[in-house]
Amino acid sequence: VRVFDHHTEEFARDWREIYTDLRRDCPVAHSDRHGGFYVLTRYADVKAALHDPRTFSCARAFDQLPGVKGGVTVPRNPFRLGMMEMDPPEATGYRRVLAPLFSAKAVREYLPRMTEIVAWSVDRVIESGRIDFVDDLANPVPALITLDYLGLPLENWADYARVLHRAVYREAGSARDLELLLADLTAAIKARRAAGPGGGDFVDTLLNADINGEPLSDEMVVEMVFTVLNGGIDTSTALIAHMFLHLEEHPDDRAALIADPSRIPGAVDEMVRHVTPGPGLARTVLKPVEIAGTRLEPGDRVLLAFGSANTDDEMFPDANRVDIGRENAAKHLSFGSGIHRCLGASLAPAEMTVLLEQVLARMPDYRIDVDAVRAYPKIPLVNGFIAVPATFTPGEPQLSGFASELPVSRSS
Numbered sequence: 309v310r311v312f313d314h315h316t317e318e319f320a321r322d323w324r325e326i327y328t329d330l331r332r333d334c335p336v337a338h339s340d341r342h343g344g345f346y347v348l349t350r351y352a353d354v355k356a357a358l359h360d361p362r363t364f365s366c367a368r369a370f371d372q373l374p375g376v377k378g379g380v381t382v383p384r385n386p387f388r389l390g391m392m393e394m395d396p397p398e399a400t401g402y403r404r405v406l407a408p409l410f411s412a413k414a415v416r417e418y419l420p421r422m423t424e425i426v427a428w429s430v431d432r433v434i435e436s437g438r439i440d441f442v443d444d445l446a447n448p449v450p451a452l453i454t455l456d457y458l459g460l461p462l463e464n465w466a467d468y469a470r471v472l473h474r475a476v477y478r479e480a481g482s483a484r485d486l487e488l489l490l491a492d493l494t495a496a497i498k499a500r501r502a503a504g505p506g507g508g509d510f511v512d513t514l515l516n517a518d519i520n521g522e523p524l525s526d527e528m529v530v531e532m533v534f535t536v537l538n539g540g541i542d543t544s545t546a547l548i549a550h551m552f553l554h555l556e557e558h559p560d561d562r563a564a565l566i567a568d569p570s571r572i573p574g575a576v577d578e579m580v581r582h583v584t585p586g587p588g589l590a591r592t593v594l595k596p597v598e599i600a601g602t603r604l605e606p607g608d609r610v611l612l613a614f615g616s617a618n619t620d621d622e623m624f625p626d627a628n629r630v631d632i633g634r635e636n637a638a639k640h641l642s643f644g645s646g647i648h649r650c651l652g653a654s655l656a657p658a659e660m661t662v663l664l665e666q667v668l669a670r671m672p673d674y675r676i677d678v679d680a681v682r683a684y685p686k687i688p689l690v691n692g693f694i695a696v697p698a699t700f701t702p703g704e705p706q707l708s709g710f711a712s713e714l715p716v717s718r719s720s
């Protein structure tokens with residue numbers, strides 16, 4: 309019997325197989341690692357837990373359960389992850405204020421700017437005929453778009469992208485870099501506070517928000533912004549790298565999307581499902597509950613294995629295969645579900661769609677050097693890549709004369 313541990317290289321290599329075995333033999337497994345936790349692997353059980361926040365809490369500590377370390381990661385993250393680690397009514401207070409900024413309509417209105425940022429990123433490599441999908445697209449595009457969308461200055465986008473990416477796969481020195489990033493962010497938020505209200509973007513909204521009757525401190529705004537950067541950027545980076553790799557390994561899918569770009573949004577949903585950029589997040593049990601014959605008690609920690617739910621054949625037949633026309637692909641749990649469902653769940657797929665459209669139109673013949681591809685050695689929080697180099701037939705830039713100017717913020 310294997311001991312389940314999502315922090316191992318074995319998990320990074322064999323997670324599909326490990327989850328297939330668990331779903332079949334032991335859908336509510338227990339692991340003694342990281343202080344002990346359960347792992348829910350079936351789609352129906354993961355989804356039910358996400359929709360029962362009174363039983364499955366996101367909070368980090370509990371008056372009624374002294375000593376229990378909660379939060380949405382196993383083991384608990386060193387610092388709180390903003391609203392992701394709050395329960396109602398706090399969590400719902402934030403949602404009420406922030407959800408309109410991330411609506412499908414708001415994302416649609418942002419599309420021209422998003423397209424410009426993607427075009428700029430492609431322009432930077434198009435004449436060379438060489439690209440590393442991680443360093444040149446997967447990393448810059450989500451960093452630029454997320455910073456821009458939130459209303460933060462873009463000058464330091466490359467530092468942000470690099471630091472967040474390295475922190476996720478825990479390269480040496482990454483913790484110190486994160487502190488520098490946090491200091492930079494704090495300075496940017498203080499500057500926005502001093503400049504006064506305006507713009508209506510994410511930062512502005514938070515600086516002027518009443519959450520359940522309370523204004524937010526600068527520290528709280530920094531925590532919220534950092535959570536979004538941390539949660540939104542490297543997950544998108546991972547997904548982008550996987551998408552281009554998939555289309556390298558499946559030329560039939562690449563040809564189908566080039567022939568009919570209207571299929572791209574559906575293909576994106578399917579790849580979000582199949583990849584599951586964030587393989588799972590945790591909850592803490594507050595009330596006794598029985599799942600598939602196993603009784604969980606208050607204080608028990610539970611990992612909700614999104615990657616397993618998304619590859620449950622009961623829900624998605626032949627689930628470990630990519631089917632770019634799969635009808636129910638969008639029912640994946642890669643963005644969670646229920647009251648904490650990802651706020652970027654419209655923004656991220658739109659970004660992936662624009663990116664695929666541009667790459668498939670402008671470098672349709674790219675060939676990845678598969679021997680030089682390097683994946684994260686461990687994937688406890690994000691299943692991503694370090695290097696995905698490729699070559700293609702060079703092309704012309706689209707934004708001529710504009711390329712060196714783009715990274716300034718919308719608000720400036």
Ligand code: HEM
Nearest residue numbers: 391392540543544585586589642643644648650651652656
């Ligand atoms: C492919 C990319 C992404 C993936 C896979 C992803 C995944 C997730 C997941 C699974 C959750 C739910 C957490 C839970 O239930 O405990 C979440 C929450 C969240 N995501 Fe994303 N995310 C992505 C991109 C983004 C982007 C681009 C943004 C914003 C710019 C964003 C902002 C947030 C926020 C603010 C929350 C917290 C929501 C809450 O607690 O109410 N995410 N994300």
